[in-house]
Amino acid sequence: MCNVNMTLREKIFAIVRKIPKGDVLTYGEVARRAGRPKAARAVGAVLKTNFDPRIPCHRVIRSDESLGGYNRGINNKKSILKKEGFVPHTT
DNA sequence: CATTTGACGCCAA
DNA sequence: TTTGGCGCCAAAT
Numbered sequence: 001m002c003n004v005n006m007t008l009r010e011k012i013f014a015i016v017r018k019i020p021k022g023d024v025l026t027y028g029e030v031a032r033r034a035g036r037p038k039a040a041r042a043v044g045a046v047l048k049t050n051f052d053p054r055i056p057c058h059r060v061i062r063s064d065e066s067l068g069g070y071n072r073g074i075n076n077k078k079s080i081l082k083k084e085g086f087v088p089h090t091t
Numbered sequence: 092c093a094t095t096t097g098a099c100g101c102c103a104a
Numbered sequence: 105t106t107t108g109g110c111g112c113c114a115a116a117t
Contacts, residue, residue, distance in 0.1 A: 007114095008113080008114075009114075009115095026099085026100090027098075027099050027100080028099070028100060028101095031099085031100095031112095031113090036112085036113075037100095038099095038100085038111075038112050038113080039099090039112065039113050039114080040099040040100055040112080040113090041097070041098090041099045041100085041111090041112060041113055041114080042099090042112075042113035042114045042115090043098085043099075043113090043114090044097070044098035044099060044114095045096090045097065045098080045099095045113070045114045045115055045116095046098095046113090046114065046115085047098060048097080048098055048115085049114085049115065049116095057098085060098080061098090062098080062099065062100085063099075063100060063101090064099095064100090067098085068098045068099080069097090069098030070098070071098075074098090077098095
């Protein structure tokens with residue numbers, strides 16, 4: 001695979017872009033798939049700079065099930081996830 | 092080029 | 105269980 005010359009940022013975009021509808025990943029999970037399990041913060045930093053609607057960055061949440069943040073409006077992220085069918089911790 | 096900031100995650104108290 | 109602090113990484117200043 002050509003991932004060897006891919007920078008973490010591109011890997012993150014590739015991974016987040018593959019997240020199927022209705023499913024969500026945590027920042028730590030994305031970082032882990034990118035090859036940097038401790039780069040959870042970096043994932044947020046990269047997603048924050050991403051303004052491409054082709055990247056469903058709204059499907060990336062915190063490990064605590066918290067939504068985290070969203071460069072298009074946290075409220076919008078919440079609505080989208082709800083629409084996608086994501087359910088935060090079903091007691 | 093050096094320092095600070097922040098869409099995080101995990102451990103200790 | 106909740107709060108505080110440390111470590112890690114990329115982007116912004």
